[in-house]
Amino acid sequence: MTEADSFADEGKVNILLVDDQPAKLLSYEIILNELGHNLLKANSATEAFKLLLENQVAVILVDVCMPDLDGFELAQMIRDHPRFTDTAIIFVSAINVTEMDSLRGYELGAVDYVSVPVVPNILRAKVRVFVDLHIKTQALARMNSELEQRVAERTAELETAIARQELLAHEVDHRARNALAVIQSIVALTPADDGLYFASAVRGRIHAMATAHNLLSESRWSGANLLNLVKEELAPYAQSSIKIAGEAVSIAPSIAQSLALVLHELATNAAKYGALKDSEGSLSVSWQLSDERLELKWREEGNADVVPPSRAGFGSKVIETSITGQLQGQIEREWKASGLVCLIRIPSEHFLVSGPSRGASEDKRRRQGDAPHVRGRSILVVEDEAMVAMMTCHVIEDLGAKVIGPFGRVEEARKALSEYLDAAVLDVNLDGELVYELADELRNRGKPIIFVTGYHAAAIAQEFGDVPVLTKPIEPDELAAALAELLVE
Numbered sequence: 001m002t003e004a005d006s007f008a009d010e011g012k013v014n015i016l017l018v019d020d021q022p023a024k025l026l027s028y029e030i031i032l033n034e035l036g037h038n039l040l041k042a043n044s045a046t047e048a049f050k051l052l053l054e055n056q057v058a059v060i061l062v063d064v065c066m067p068d069l070d071g072f073e074l075a076q077m078i079r080d081h082p083r084f085t086d087t088a089i090i091f092v093s094a095i096n097v098t099e100m101d102s103l104r105g106y107e108l109g110a111v112d113y114v115s116v117p118v119v120p121n122i123l124r125a126k127v128r129v130f131v132d133l134h135i136k137t138q139a140l141a142r143m144n145s146e147l148e149q150r151v152a153e154r155t156a157e158l159e160t161a162i163a164r165q166e167l168l169a170h171e172v173d174h175r176a177r178n179a180l181a182v183i184q185s186i187v188a189l190t191p192a193d194d195g196l197y198f199a200s201a202v203r204g205r206i207h208a209m210a211t212a213h214n215l216l217s218e219s220r221w222s223g224a225n226l227l228n229l230v231k232e233e234l235a236p237y238a239q240s241s242i243k244i245a246g247e248a249v250s251i252a253p254s255i256a257q258s259l260a261l262v263l264h265e266l267a268t269n270a271a272k273y274g275a276l277k278d279s280e281g282s283l284s285v286s287w288q289l290s291d292e293r294l295e296l297k298w299r300e301e302g303n304a305d306v307v308p309p310s311r312a313g314f315g316s317k318v319i320e321t322s323i324t325g326q327l328q329g330q331i332e333r334e335w336k337a338s339g340l341v342c343l344i345r346i347p348s349e350h351f352l353v354s355g356p357s358r359g360a361s362e363d364k365r366r367r368q369g370d371a372p373h374v375r376g377r378s379i380l381v382v383e384d385e386a387m388v389a390m391m392t393c394h395v396i397e398d399l400g401a402k403v404i405g406p407f408g409r410v411e412e413a414r415k416a417l418s419e420y421l422d423a424a425v426l427d428v429n430l431d432g433e434l435v436y437e438l439a440d441e442l443r444n445r446g447k448p449i450i451f452v453t454g455y456h457a458a459a460i461a462q463e464f465g466d467v468p469v470l471t472k473p474i475e476p477d478e479l480a481a482a483l484a485e486l487l488v489e
Contacts, residue, residue, distance in 0.1 A: 013058035013131055016040045018048040018074065019092070020066045028061060031120040035128055045074040052078065057087060058134035059127055061114075064093040086137075088130035090114060191314060201268075201314075203475075208233060208264035210473050212256040217455070223250030223352060226259075230285055233263040236477075237271060241282035246296075249289050250352040258322045259346075265315040266298055266342065275300035275339045289353060293329070293345045300339030373487045374480070375400030380416060380424035382438070383452065384408040384431050388472065392425060392452075395476045399483065410438050421447060423486055425479070428453040428460065436461055448486045450479075 015037050017028045025041050032039060040055060042048035045068060048060070060078070064071040071091055078084045090112045112126050186205045192198045211232045215224035226249040234242055251259060267276065275281030281302035288295055323331045329346035379401050383389040389406035396403050404421050407413040410433055424442050426435045428451050440463075442449050451460060454472045468482050 012037045013134060014038050014040055014055050015127060015131065016042065016048060016051060016055075016057045016060045016062075018042045018045065018060065018062040018066075018071070020044060020063065024063070024092075027118070028123070031118070031123050032061075032127060034124060035131065037131060044068055045070075045077070048074060049077055052081075052084060052087075057084075059088045059090065059130045061090050061092060061123075061127065064091050088134065090126060090130070092116065092118065204264060204268060205261060205318075206473060207475055208260045209257045210471075212260035214471050216253050216256055221253050223252060224256040224260075225249070226251055226287065226351070229256070229260055230263060233260065233267055234283075234285070237267060237276045237283075241279075243282070243284040244286070245284070246287035247289060247353065249287070249294065252350045252352075255327055255346075255350050258326045262319050262322050262344070265319050269313075269315055270300055270340070275302040277302070281339070289348060289351055291348060293348050294351050296344040296346070298340070298342040298344070300341070302339050374483050377401045377422040377487055378404055378420055379483070380404045380413065380421045380426075380442075380447075381406040382408075382410070382413045382424065382430070382435060383427040385427070388427075388452075388474070391476070392474070392479065395479050396425075396483070398476075399480055401483075409433065410435055413438060414441070417441070417445075423447060423483065424449045425483075426451055428455070436464070439464060439467070450482050450486060 015032060015035070017025055017032075017039060019025050019028070020043055022043070025043070029039050029041065037058075040051050040057070042051055045066060048062070051057075052060075062071045062074055066074075075089055075091075078087065078089065092114050093116065112130075114123055114126060187202055190198055190201050190205070212224055212229060215228055215232070227244065227246060229251065230244055230246075234244070270276040270281075270283060275283050281300065283301075284297075284299045286297050286299075320331060323329045323344055323346070327346045327350065329344060331345075332343040334341045334343075374396075379396050381389060381392050381396065381403055383392055383406050389408070393403045393406055404416050404419055405413065407416065409430060413435075424439075424447060426439055426449055428435055439449055439451070449467055451464065451467050451469045452472065452474060453459065453469060460467070460469055468486060470478055470482060
């Protein structure tokens with residue numbers, strides 16, 4: 001960097017003075033020093049052009065009459081160079097130039113003329129105008145450049161965001177279609193000989209998928225914690241002796257729901273035929289992750305002798321197909337006298353060692369509570385999904401409570417606040433309309449509420465962090481237990 005460039009960095013600009021007479025250069029320097037800018041001096045057109053190439057110059061003050069190249073010829077050279085097409089040129093003339101000479105100078109890009117003898121104030125004023133113009137032009141150019149850069153960066157960010165949203169939309173669509181396909185398969189393949197069994201089996205299997213979905217949602221689909229998944233699937237049988245041991249392992253999103261179905265089927269079979277059939281039995285589930293595979297051991301123990309099944313039921317087929325098919329693993333079953341021992345091996349590529357997991361109680365596990373606290377109460381139901389609303393009302397009525405509603409819009413529900421009510425079950429999002437204002441109004445009246453949402457619990461507004469949250473699909477027992485806990489005196 002030259003000395004002149006360092007001056008420019010400090011807010012000063014370069015002014016080039018060109019004259020073949022040293023005395024005149026000195027006089028220009030004395031006059032223009034007041035401006036506080038850096039003055040470059042050249043005794044010839046050749047020297048002036050060399051300085052121009054080496055420095056950024058705001059204004060050129062050039063004598064018209066010089067021996068080698070006159071001021072007009074120097075101006076022509078300057079204007080022919082692409083860097084200097086807009087550089088201000090002021091001609092100094094000791095002779096009276098003709099109108100044709102003046103016209104020639106202006107055509108070459110001169111911005112002004114100064115005659116000799118030079119009047120200091122006039123010269124300073126003329127140079128100051130063009131210096132200020134140069135500074136403002138440079139500032140405007142920088143602003144334009146910064147603006148263009150910001151626009152380009154913002155455009156790139158928007159393009160990236162749009163691409164991300166499109167990718168996310170495709171991914172959501174893919175996951176939704178896969179989930180619907182699995183549910184369709186569950187409904188189609190579950191034996192329908194017994195209507196009550198069919199409904200219970202389908203509901204249980206869909207709930208197992210929903211459990212995995214909730215855990216994935218909480219982690220923003222980075223993975224589901226195996227310990228939490230096992231605890232959730234075994235939560236309905238907590239009255240039995242169940243031991244769970246294993247390191248914190250994260251399940252890949254692509255297999256979490258399949259593994260949830262496997263655990264659900266194992267637990268269901270244990271409850272029907274094995275160790276979880278009565279309180280005398282016990283179950284231990286443990287696992288260990290190595291470089292090659294995750295090895296999960298399911299061990300049941302009971303007092304009665306266990307007889308291997310004569311044929312594989314639908315649940316057993318689900319387990320076998322999921323482990324050996326989608327999970328590319330292996331399964332070994334051994335029916336000992338004390339109970340089933342099942343060893344499952346799944347390639348380690350589907351798992352990662354994760355941080356400490358939360359207990360099932362922290363994951364809002366709920367079971368059937370005491371109904372007497374609910375009986376006789378009046379409960380407001382706000383839900384825009386007709387089938388979910390019907391199920392919610394059915395559960396509340398089965399508990400002996402009165403339903404107010406259901407209402408699918410906030411305004412409809414608000415009209416019902418004039419009636420006496422003890423509590424409310426509120427869907428958070430009613431087709432894009434949030435219920436937070438209604439919830440706040442209910443809390444101000446001292447009425448307890450339960451939120452229902454298709455999102456994960458962490459998506460609820462922070463000011464309602466103390467409100468119980470049930471995530472869809474809702475199990476009737478979960479809703480009953482939540483109401484019982486909410487209305488306990």
